[in-house]
Amino acid sequence: MKLPKALAFDVFGTVVDWHQSIAREARSFVANHLPGVSAERFALEWRMLYQPAMQRCRSGDRPFVPLDELHHEMLLELLEQYNLPASRFEPSTLHGLSSAWRRLDPWPDVPLGLSRLRTHLPVVTLSNANVSLMVAMNRFNGLQWDAILGAELAKAYKPQPTAYLATAGALGLPPQELCLVACHHSDLAAARACGLQTAYVDRPLEYGGAPAPDASSQQAWDWQAESLIDLADQFERAAAKIHDGG
Amino acid sequence: MKLPKALAFDVFGTVVDWHQSIAREARSFVANHLPGVSAERFALEWRMLYQPAMQRCRSGDRPFVPLDELHHEMLLELLEQYNLPASRFEPSTLHGLSSAWRRLDPWPDVPLGLSRLRTHLPVVTLSNANVSLMVAMNRFNGLQWDAILGAELAKAYKPQPTAYLATAGALGLPPQELCLVACHHSDLAAARACGLQTAYVDRPLEYGGAPAPDASSQQAWDWQAESLIDLADQFERAAAKIHDGG
Structure with a gap:
């Protein structure tokens, strides 16, 4: 991996x-x-x-x-x-x-988790939100990204493949070197079909505690985390292991 | 104005x-x-x-x-x-x-000037640089933007009108509400022809002190500044004047 x-x-x-x-x-x-x-x-x-x-x-x-x-x-x-x-x-x-x-607030783990992840690698949005919506939301909630990519760039809404592939393309990466982070199995499944790596983050309260509508798309994802802080921990451990030749 | x-x-x-x-x-x-x-x-x-x-x-x-x-x-x-x-x-x-x-360094006034301007309004790139180049450069020099827009989004190099108009469009703005900030008269002239506002920043050392090749495109721009700090000062004074009904 x-x-x-x-x-x-x-x-x-x-x-x-x-x-x-x-x-x-x-x-x-x-x-x-x-x-x-x-x-x-x-x-x-x-x-x-x-x-x-x-x-x-x-x-x-x-x-x-x-x-x-x-x-x-x-x-x-x-x-x-x-x-x-x-x-x-x-x-x-x-x-x-x-x-x-x-005007949407981040989950409590996001500000720290995101900024930790950004110290290691570029972190962009691959959302169905248009650019001006994302810019306004970031200015509202203080989150900062390396770039706003995704649906509007591709003129295609996820899960259409172009949305994922145009984002990898804009980053100059083959799909295999880009990882989608999402709490939706359906989104991750579409990204995997395009060749992207996949990281699942559990958000049990997304629907106020009601079950998510896409449970049937569940798979074993490349990464699986309980929060962005957990994901940052996992990346750091994996990077240290590779660095140690392990 | x-x-x-x-x-x-x-x-x-x-x-x-x-x-x-x-x-x-x-x-x-x-x-x-x-x-x-x-x-x-x-x-x-x-x-x-x-x-x-x-x-x-x-x-x-x-x-x-x-x-x-x-x-x-x-x-x-x-x-x-x-x-x-x-x-x-x-x-x-x-x-x-x-x-x-x-791996390009900003002029000395840029980090402070840019972050002051960003407290007032969204600030994006409208460069001929592709997205992955800009992302890498920002990670190298520490600059931070609201979005990376410009040529690659439009699939057209400045001074083609699409480069300016696609950037305004992605921000959800009519051209008249977007201001290009540039040290090149030729770039500003093309932006003005598309309806954008224009802010000139003087960079006398861009060519190591040699004259810039586009002096013939010089016009009276909407804003004219010696640095981004000067531009931030001017914006703040203009905003205060509007606020005071002046």
């Missing part, structure tokens, strides 16, 4: 706790307009429209559009489901709410 | 002193193989092949290739001019030398 030359991170769920952050950002809107609905449920329902929204771009039904726009369309769709037409709101209220996806 | 929403930086010359850095990196090679030639002259001659090399991509004579590859081809061409065929060297020697463009 060779050490990778760079790490590429999934972001929603792996790096940031979208569920609690969106619930926080949506709480007052939900309390005002959807009595009896919890902000946590609203966050889960919003996220459930994510894969279908991207699927329309993946399938070619529509051209690639940045995730910020999909988040907004998904919000309008969700409000429709609740019989709350968009016309009832100021456009700025709805845009302010959909930009909640730019 | 509205403040820009983000800054996009030219890198070679504006941020890093390629001339002295390449001279340093090439010094022992030049001393060993080109007696009587100074490393500073070698650096200037290498850089003189830069515009013609990119022009073959701009004109469509060849597809877009990353700048790392052009730097290597330019090195082989320069050695040919000195009657030093590449076959006389180990490939690793020549690749090590052409990767010198990944």
Whole structure:
């Protein structure tokens, strides 16, 4: 097992706790307009429209559009489901709410784990988030990357192979030398099919404790960690072993 | 004059002193193989092949290739001019030398100036450097950006309009809200033609004190600064004035 030359991170769920952050950002809107609905449920329902929204771009039904726009369309769709037409709101209220996806907090292990990993090798994003969303989120939560790569660069949403291969290409690496870090088995499976190394990070609270929808894609991944600090520990031990000729 | 929403930086010359850095990196090679030639002259001659090399991509004579590859081809061409065929060297020697463009030092005002500017607004690269070159250079010299954008994203070398427009697009900004920061009048003129704001930073030592080749493109730019610290001062004064309703 060779050490990778760079790490590429999934972001929603792996790096940031979208569920609690969106619930926080949506709480007052939900309390005002959807009595009896919890902000946590609203966050889960919003996220459930994510894969279908991207699927329309993946399938070619529509051209690639940045995730910020999909988040907004998904919000309008969700409000429709609740019989709350968009016309009832100021456009700025709805845009302010959909930009909640730019204000997500990292899991507690992330700031230290990420900065430790970055001392060893380049660490980039390989997210479905568009560049301006990622830039805004990083400025909100203080995380720092070597580059923002992923879906928008490739004009293709994960798990389309181009998203992984364009990221490796931009780093000047063959896929085998890039490792995807993700908490989603489905994402890792697609990356492995493209030749990337794979590192699984467990995020049992991504859906507020409910089971993840992709358990059936589980495999034995190249790396398996409980946090980014654990992953940094494992990389450091593996590097020391290689260095010692072990 | 509205403040820009983000800054996009030219890198070679504006941020890093390629001339002295390449001279340093090439010094022992030049001393060993080109007696009587100074490393500073070698650096200037290498850089003189830069515009013609990119022009073959701009004109469509060849597809877009990353700048790392052009730097290597330019090195082989320069050695040919000195009657030093590449076959006389180990490939690793020549690749090590052409990767010198990944090991460039910033001008002394850059670390502080850049980090001050980043506290106010997103700051990205809009360079002809490819992503992996920029990532390596940042890891070498410690500079930190909000995103690595520019030529490779657009698959077009500056001053082609796409390079500027794709960078604004990735930031989700109309060109008028993005400001190019550069020490080259020609680069700023192309950015202005695309609608970008323009900030000139004077780098009188870029060519070791020799005059810059693009003096004829000089115009009155939106901002004009002697260093990035001066630029940060000017932005802060302008922001305070707007804030005071002045």
